[in-house]
Amino acid sequence: MKQVKRNTHLDHKTKGDIEAEISEAIIKFEREYMGRGPEGARTYIMDDLVIVRLRGVLTPAERQLAKSEGSGQGRTLIKQVRMELLEKARPLLEALVQDITGQTVRSLHTDISTVTGERIIVFSLTGSFILPSG
Template sequence: MRSKGELEAEISQAVIRFEKEYMGRGPLETRSYVVDDMILVRLRNVLTPAEIKLVQAEDPTRGRDLIKAIRRQLFEQGRSLLEAAVRDIAGVGVKSMHTDVSTRTGERVIVFSLDGVPVFRPS
């Protein structure tokens, strides 16, 4: 049986793999936290150089909206892959998944609401 830290590290690695393989670029830093029947994943520096240029353009609002729309669409298309990876690691089903990206900080947050509490070895 894994410790909580090992479980969180495995989830972080799965999310990094998803971001690299499915979204095209991985984050520079990822941390996952298991909190009761939820998993919170925080990814830093996820924006590509092209996305950063869009945000810095003359109309940054339009750039921000485009980035969020494209990333939301890509994320939704790969949703089942990420949910399956988390389910396999945590040992419980995923009820829902929520995400957003900040075009100001380049940070993305993903929250998984689970069907139960993951089991792990006490630290």
């Protein structure tokens, strides 16, 4: 049976408040750690998952590299570099989500599209939590 934990320190915040707070924190992280923020971010909390969708994350140089013809090495290189950077920052991201949600992060999964310039980050939490809608 899944653990359901009521976060009393979040009682004054709605689900929408927490989602917005996570989006803002991820944008700030991207700007400070990656050197450039996304054009937009949206966070969705569902049960024990936090899903962050970032739009416009590729730099102009990465967009040019992604367009390069050939074997797709440019796209592969972008994905590898972005994945490695995120792996190095994993403790920071996990702490950020834990501080906002009050839940420990069990795992983090991510992918980036070199076609659309979107990145998806999924945080799996140790337990579900209940927040008012909003």
